[in-house]
Structures are given as C-alpha cells and as structure tokens.
Amino acid sequence: MGENSAMHIEHGVSLQSFNTFGLPAVAQTLVRIRGEADVRRLVDHPRLGRAPKFVLGGGSNVVLTRDVDAVVLKVEVPGLRVVDTRADAVIVEAGAGESWHGLVAWTIGQGLGGLENLALIPGTVGAAPVQNIGAYGLELADRFESLDYVDLVSGRLLTIDRATCRFGYRDSVFKQALADKCVITRVRLRLPRPWRPVLDYIDLQRRMADSGIGDPGPQQIFDWVVEVRRAKLPDPAVIGNAGSFFKNPIVTPEQCRDIIGRDPHLVHYPMDDGNFKLAAGWLIDACGWKGKTVGGAGVYEKQALVLVNRGGARGAEVMTLARAIQESVYGRFGIRLEPEPVVL
Template sequence: MHTPLAVEHGANLKQYNTFGLPSNAQALVRITSESDVRRVVDDPALGLAPKFILGGGSNLVLTQDVRACVLKVEVMGRRVLETRDDAWIIEVGAGESWHETVQWTLDNGLPGLENMALIPGTVGAAPVQNIGAYGIELKDRFESLDAVDLITGRSVTLHSQHCAFGYRDSIFKRHLAGKGVITRVRLRLPRPWQPVLGYLELERKIAETGITAPDARQIFDWVCGIRSVKLPDPAVIGNAGSFFKNPVVTPEQCRDIINRDPEIVHYPMPDGTFKLAAGWMIDACGWKGKSIGRAGVYEKQALVLVNRGGASGAEVVTLAKAIQESVYGRFGIRLEPEPVVV
C-alpha cells in the first residue's frame, strides 16, 4: 500500500528558482521515482490538472503564481552503467545537480564533461535545453533518457535521434513540452578521452599557463575559473545564467555587421554560418551595469540579467525587452531569450 501523495498547497517557489523571483504554486508534488509520476497521473484530482515540471529552476523567469500542479523533480542517484571499448556509459537521476555530476565523473576517472562545468541546473533539465559550453553540447555526450508520459503514465526511453537537439533546443521544448517527466539520463563519455580546446578563452589559458596538453581536471579548473568571473553565484545575486542565446547568422549577415562594427566577436560554425556574441552586442548598446526597477544587467557580463534584490518577474521581462529593442535597432538582430518565461 502506497503512502498518500504529499501535496504542498500554496508552495512558495522563490527558493526554487535561481532568479529568486516571487511566485506561489497552487500545488507542488516532489517526484523521487517513476512511480511518483504514475501516482500523479492516476490521482483523481491531480491527474487532470495542468502540470509544470520544475528542475533546478535555473532557466526560469516566474512572472506570476503558477496555477498548474508543479512536479519538482528530485530523482537521485549516479552509477557507471557500462564500460565499452569506445565509451563509458553513466546513468544519472534527473534531480541531481549538473555541476556536481561533472565533478563526480572526474572524481571517478570518467572525463568528457569538463567543458560543461559550473552550468547551473539539474541533469534532467540538461537535455531539454541541450546545454553547452566551450565547444561541447549535451548532445555530443548523450546516450539516452527515460521519461514518464503524463497522460498514460507509461515509461519511454528516448535516444538521440528522437530528441531533435539544436542550439539550446530540443523536442522537449517543442512537441513534448510539458508532456512527460524526464527521470533518468544516460551519458556517453568517449574513450580514449580527447580534450576539446578550440575555444578562445581556453586557448588564452593555454597561452597564459604554458600548459599545452591539459588533462580533464585542468580544463575543469579553467572553465570554473572563467565562468566564476563572468557569472554571479545565484546564492548571492539572483540570476539565470546567460539570458540570451548567441544569434546564428548567414555569412552575408555577418559580413554586413562586421562592415558596420569591425570589433564584433563572432565564431565560424561547422555549417558555414556564424555565431555572434550576444553579450558583446548588449555591451555595445551600453547596457552593462544598467537597471530597470530592481532588475539589472550584470557589471561583469552583459549577457547575464540579475535580481538586484526584490525584483519581480515583470521587471526582468521589461528589461529583457528593452535590451532586445536596443540590439535590434543597432544591429538588426532579434535576440532570443534562453529562459522559459512563465
């Protein structure tokens, strides 16, 4: 006999979103296993209610109270599932911290995730966003995941070809948004390990230190150092990391912008397009350190919006829209926010 589902009514979500924005949930249920999801689906009241899936809350702007039933994913556990000739396969609960998981892999001699150190959020949210940093995206290390369908309660396993991974995008942001709860993620760490170093800031570290063949732990330390300078700790200053996606443009658009702004930071992509540095464009429009109400642009990195204390979701959205208008006015580029606005 199952114990009844613990439902927290009127739960305060301020502590569950890294921006620290005020919001209450009509109902909140903690999901620690697949069977918890099935019990929500089978529950006479909760089964029919709209659902909102919450991981680490690091990619979220809450502008109002959440009338849906919030499913707070807290499935834990990490293990090495398989050691193949060409890869280690590890399985991680969706509620585990992403950064702590990267640390765990290195502590256990399983390199391959070090470029994605210090990305906030949970492991279950990583495929949704196809997180990435310093030349690696989640899809490059993805094996498969388990999820539970919120209509039928059935478990499904999805492999890479089912996930429609794109730049900060996946099927979980589109056709499958809100339709299932990711419970476990399996990652594929290639053997033998090869460092990924083709990013400007990592090349600078090599030049500064003279370490031309860094190991995974060294890359991890470098990435943590670089990110710590750029990104404030959400425990100290509320934020959701990088707020805007770096826009991808055609070679013609890139040439046109370089003609007007020769300094613009841009990176060639494998498919011939160019990625432009959104932070550089926001800075060029004079937004670094500026505020609207109690929401502001971080002094050390224009790509990060922060809660200066007591900000509302509406203030964050107003600031984001003002930045979008400035950048569009100057560069003709419409910046797209990374976080989900609720």
C-alpha cells in the first residue's frame, strides 16, 4: 500500500475542470506526477506499468471527445529557479507542472527579459516544448536550452538539447516519435544577454506608436502582449476554449498567388524558406463562420481561429463544428486546415 499512497492514484476522475475547453470526460485512472520518482514508480507498477498512458499538462491543448481508458498522468512538477548565469545568457529552470504564464511573469519579476513575447499563452511549462509554442515573433525553440524527461518504458531519466527536440512550427519530437512515450519533468530556457526586444509584430508596433514609447523594456512588452492577447482571445476561466484551434497553413508562393488572384485581401506572411504562412483565422472568417454555433460549440465572435464552449458543449460537437469549418475552407480555398489541439 505504501507504494500506492506515495503515487497518488485516483479512479473515476472527472477531467472537466482539467481541460480549458471544459469538456466532459472521465479518467478511469489518474496518477499525479510531482517528480521523476513518481514516473519511475508508475513504470515499475505491476498493473499500470504496461498500460497505455496519456500525459496531461494544463489541458489547454486537448479536445476530449470521450472517457479516457489510458492512464492519465497529471503533471504537477513544481519549481522555478535560475540555474546558471553566463556571460551571454541566464539559464532558468521550471518544473513541468508550473503555469507557463507564471514562469514568464516570474522571469520578468527577476529582471530577466527574453520570454515577454510569450506571455499569457495558456498551459504548463511541460507542454510548451511539445507544441513549440509561439507568439508575436518568438517561438519556444528560440529560447530553449534543454529539458529532462523520464522514459515511460525504461523509467530512465534523460536530458536532451534543442537539436534532439526537432522543433518545427507547432511541432516537436514529442508530438511525433516520443508521443506518449515519455513525461517531461523539467525545462531549461536560455535568456540571452544582452537582452534585445523582439518587436517585428504589427500589433506590438502599433502599441509602440500609440504609446510614444520608442524603447520599451521587457516589462512594457510583457504588458502589451497581455493586453493584445486579452483583447483577441477569450479567457478560458470565463468561456471554455483551447486557444487557436487550427494551425496557420504553410503554402508555396504559387498557391499564395493563386488565392490572392481570387481574394486580394488574403492575410499572408512570408517565411524564411520562401513559402508563405496564411492566417487560418482570416480563411475561416472569409467562409462566414465567425460567431456561428453547432450545439454547445461555437466560433468566437472576435477571432474565428478560436472555437469556444457556449455552455454544455461535448467534444463530439466541437469536432463536428471543426470538420464543417475544414470542409468549407477546403471547398473555397483548396487548403486543408489542421487542428492544433490533440483530439482524444
């Protein structure tokens, strides 16, 4: 019994408050992970060790369409600290269960700039590398140093660097080869010295122009990013959602020109490799979806990229709405939108 009590095993747990969409689902078995030792105990457990696992962080990037048979690992590893101060960077470490925004706010409070563009992104620190979160001209990969994870088969603790994470646009090795095969426990980030602002994004340039502040510091940029995000995106505590529901599609210059030929107002951004990123929200809005509802699920009035829970939504309704949007965008633009959250 000692092993079990140390391991925080729970049965028949409602996951409704553990996913930001507020979708109803029950975990038959839930294990709280507060450190590497908890993962090792789980791997060695006679019954649960070999069972399929589902790793749950803040639940801000998941759509639950049914009850979960896999063992749900609720990652709650705490801790925030500066681990190294070098001539060219400060390295900070955070437990995977910490709130991502909490980490960003903590670094700013310590007088450390570098993460301010990523303020107010929902979810946990452990989920940030999985998704390679990004916003306002910065991606997690740009500030990543290393992370620790425990292998769910061997129970071994490994530390890996940026190259091994194979970061892509909203992608990483943790969504591919290592999906549900490991638990990230700690993440280390590299905050460059001297600090330099990242202000390429149009919303931030507008804030600079309006405020007359030509030389904003980390705290100022943090405040602007929080304001911009709050204006565009619904607070999950008030209206259930999983943030941006679709990835911004990447197209070739030819595809981009073809769509502009038919829709001159297409919102598009050039990428370093010569391709273009299209604004998925604009494509959805152009198909007339903003504010529409299917059952308890709807498209947010202020930002068509966000699907919301209008009250009592079920996962199946969210996915019915998502598929209808995908079909209409494909019908009009010939582009297949990919959902950003994990659908279970």
